[in-house]
Amino acid sequence: MSLHLTIGVSDCDRARALAEGRVPIAGVAAETTVMPLQPLFNLQMTQHRFDCCEFPIATWLRHFDRPQQDYVGIPVFPSRHFRFSCVFVNKAKGFTKPSDLAGRRIGTMVWDMAAAVWLRGIFDEHYGLHWRSPIYVNAGLNEARAGEDHPQQYPEGVAIEHVTDRSLSEMLETGEIDALYTARAPDSFFSAPDKVGRLFADPMAAELDYFARTRIFPPMHLIAVKRRFVDENPWLPRALFDAFVESQRLARLRLHDSATLAVGLPFLAQQLEETERRLGPAFWSAGFTANREVFATLIRYLRAEGLLARNLAPEDLFLASLLET
Template identity: 55%
Template sequence: MAALSLKIGVSDSDRTRPIASGEVAIEGVAAEVTLMGVQALFNQQLTEHTFDCCEFPLSSYLRSLERPERPYVAVPVFPSRHFRFSSVFVNTAKGIQKPADLAGKRIGVPVFDMAAAVWLRGIFQDHFGLSRTSPIYVAGGLEAARTGDEHPQFYPGHFKHEQRNDKSLAVLLAEGEIDALYTARAPSTWPSASVTRLFADPMQVELDYFSKTGIFPPMHVVAVKRKLAEANPGLTLAIFNAFAQAQKIARERLFDSAALCTMLPWQLESLLLTEQRLGKDYWPVGLAKNRATLQVIIRYMTEDGLIAKVASPEELFSGADILET
């Protein structure tokens, strides 16, 4: 039987390269893999739906489940996770020392529904005393003035929103026209005399958060076009197995100190420290190990007003062959 031809779009990371190179095969699939920068990948997939299987922004996937056709079905592997305390930047002249100081301030957000911003709004309300609706959120391009939304955005009415298309958010922050920035990528105006991180030692704050919650926040998921998944039983399980295997290979390469696979001189020590503090299974795959974390992001999306009803973690993978993982 001929292998199923599948166009796959993913970001370039140690978790995806084994699939892109063909080192890890997807059973029954002839894969054509494209590596792209995440924002370009998401913009293309959310507007043109180029790929049959794609690394997908978790928050956008949750929103897609409220469309009648539910165009995608997710696979419970998470190519990107990130503690985002290191991704909050402030103007040094504004006297902002802690998250609660952001009440009433103007916060730049390149994409309002990006997972980084969803997690930060929820975490700061749950753990740092900042109501998600108290700041003013300013939409715009991170490094260039925006001419329009790269993919369609929805701005819930119970938030205060502004749009700035004349300057980049990086420049607005440096010039003090916004007070802070939630971002997935550090602005070009940092580090500088006018721009610093909110948390001087974000790693310690992130470790404290993990010790309280056990959450290493997922940013992306792998999604397959639902019609393809339904027409090819076993496809989502094969994709799951391949991405899980690629992740194991990534970990093994970090452990191999014969020739470092990154430019980090203490690569192995960093891995060992991470596993000591977060546990050896700190990047879990499968529904069971991620259920509690997914319940939190679902709640945050609901409280933000980005989704209208509370879904269960099982609903994220409804139609996949892997609910028991």
């Protein structure tokens, strides 16, 4: 008899073949739900609705400080993003580089959001902006928000303000905050382009330079399954890994199929070929081996901020059956 497993994922091409049932999971009868990303995370972080779910990677790593780790990670990454293009500024301030933001007011929706964790760490290590230097402003992106989406842990000695009566998008447009670390563009970037713009004039060039120096394409999410299912079914993590890898493989093939473009980009094939030329054909790598240094870097950033107390090695993060991937 197959193991019944509820799975929650966002609507991305990497997981689509699995979500549609075109890729089976060996030994599993999967009931897969596709949801918008933020509602998916809010539901899983608060109610733990799904047995297996796409998970924000920094939040998952924080679980290792708990006496009981409730989730087992699978080293496949539905979302990866450099995020240099996701730093927005009030254009009147004249900022052109990360170090300009020292002592300034930077908006962020969720402190342990992977996009913000990576940006703080990268800008500290490579761009001369110490992560403690800015004043951070916590609020909703495009609408006011009364509280946290899920419980947060803030580092001591860092200036953090919580605003509940207006949005970060509004505050960036009016200049109440100077910059914004985000996963998606604020509304004011589109409605007030004369006032809100990107920090980097050419974010792609900056991202390619960063990759050339580090070989890191930062993961934002991974897949995690509740530990009790793994305790009862030790074969499950590898079965999940194999299925998600196959789903990702089919997504890549679909992008290369120029008979009908997979997404509405007229130069998709050329852009994909150029991406693979610059980053390598395995730029969206899965498995532990290809991503060991990525995890070492993320652990270092989280520990520097006090978001992770345990001194973990990358090998501590995954079961032995997945360290071989």
